Amino acid sequence: MKITIIHGQSHKGSTYHIARMLAEKLEGDITEFFLPRDFGAFCIGCTRCFEKSESMCPHYETLKPITEAIDSADVIILASPVYVYHVTGAMKSFLDHYGYRWMVHRPEERMFRKQAVCISTAAGGGMRSTNKDMADSTFFWGVAKTYRYGVGVAAVSWAKVKPRIKRRIDARTTALAQEIRRNHGRVKPSFKTKCYFYIMRLAQKSGWNPVDAAYWREKGWLGRKRPWRR
Ligand SMILES: Cc1cc2nc3c(=O)[nH]c(=O)nc-3n(C[C@H](O)[C@H](O)[C@H](O)COP(=O)(O)O)c2cc1C
Structure with missing residues (x-):
C-alpha cells in the first residue's frame, strides 16, 4: 500500500506525530511532504489551469513531485493543526492549486x-471546520472514501500531550x-460522489468550459466509461 502524507506545517508537533502514527500502522510505503517547506507558493489567480491547462500554472513544476505522489498513492493523508478554526495557510494555498x-x-x-x-x-476546538477544509477537496477531487479524525490535544506541543490522550490516539489510529x-x-x-459526478457530467455535456468538456469526452465519461470502473 502506498501512502502519501501532506503535512500542513513544517514542524513535528502533535499533528505530525498522529499522522505518522496512522501511516506507520498502515504498514506501507510512506512518502511525505511538509508545507510550506516543500511547497509554499500562493495561487496567483491567473486561472490558466481552468481555462488552458494545469501545466501552465506558474507553480506546476514545483508542485509536480507532490502531484505525482498523490496520484500514485492508495491512501492520501492530509494533516493540519487548527489555526484560527481552519487549516494552516500553507495547506490552504496548497489545496488552491488543485481547483x-x-x-x-x-x-x-x-x-x-x-x-x-x-x-x-487543536488545543481546544476547530477540528470539525479544519477537517472540512481538507475533506471538501478530497470529496470534490472524487476520492472514494474520506475519513476525518480531529483531536483536541489540550496542548500546544506533542511533549505536553497527556498520556491519557496519547493512549486514546493510539487506540483510534x-x-x-x-x-x-x-x-x-x-x-x-x-x-453522494456518484450523484455529483453525474450532475457534473450533464454540465460537461453542455460544454460550458471547452477544456473541461474535451477532457471528459477524451476520458469516455460522456459515454459509458466511469472513473471508478477498471
Ligand atoms: C496561529 C495559531 C492558531 C491557533 N488556533 C487555534 C484554534 O483556533 N483553536 C484551538 O483550539 N487551537 C488553536 N491553536 C493551537 C493549535 O491548534 C494546537 O496546539 C495544535 O495541536 C498544534 O499542532 P502542532 O503541535 O502539530 O503544531 C492555534 C495555534 C496557532 C499557532
Whole structure:
C-alpha cells in the first residue's frame, strides 16, 4: 500500500506525530511532504489551469513531485493543526492549486479508487471546520472514501500531550488503520460522489468550459466509461 502524507506545517508537533502514527500502522510505503517547506507558493489567480491547462500554472513544476505522489498513492493523508478554526495557510494555498481537479472541472480518475484521511489537532476546538477544509477537496477531487479524525490535544506541543490522550490516539489510529487496510483495493465512491459526478457530467455535456468538456469526452465519461470502473 502506498501512502502519501501532506503535512500542513513544517514542524513535528502533535499533528505530525498522529499522522505518522496512522501511516506507520498502515504498514506501507510512506512518502511525505511538509508545507510550506516543500511547497509554499500562493495561487496567483491567473486561472490558466481552468481555462488552458494545469501545466501552465506558474507553480506546476514545483508542485509536480507532490502531484505525482498523490496520484500514485492508495491512501492520501492530509494533516493540519487548527489555526484560527481552519487549516494552516500553507495547506490552504496548497489545496488552491488543485481547483482544476475538482469534479466540476477535470478530476483525476485514480482518485475514485483511493482512500483519504483528514487529520487535525487543536488545543481546544476547530477540528470539525479544519477537517472540512481538507475533506471538501478530497470529496470534490472524487476520492472514494474520506475519513476525518480531529483531536483536541489540550496542548500546544506533542511533549505536553497527556498520556491519557496519547493512549486514546493510539487506540483510534489502530482502529482507523484496520478499517483502511480492510477497504484497501475495494473502495467504491459513495452515492453522494456518484450523484455529483453525474450532475457534473450533464454540465460537461453542455460544454460550458471547452477544456473541461474535451477532457471528459477524451476520458469516455460522456459515454459509458466511469472513473471508478477498471
Ligand atoms: C496561529 C495559531 C492558531 C491557533 N488556533 C487555534 C484554534 O483556533 N483553536 C484551538 O483550539 N487551537 C488553536 N491553536 C493551537 C493549535 O491548534 C494546537 O496546539 C495544535 O495541536 C498544534 O499542532 P502542532 O503541535 O502539530 O503544531 C492555534 C495555534 C496557532 C499557532
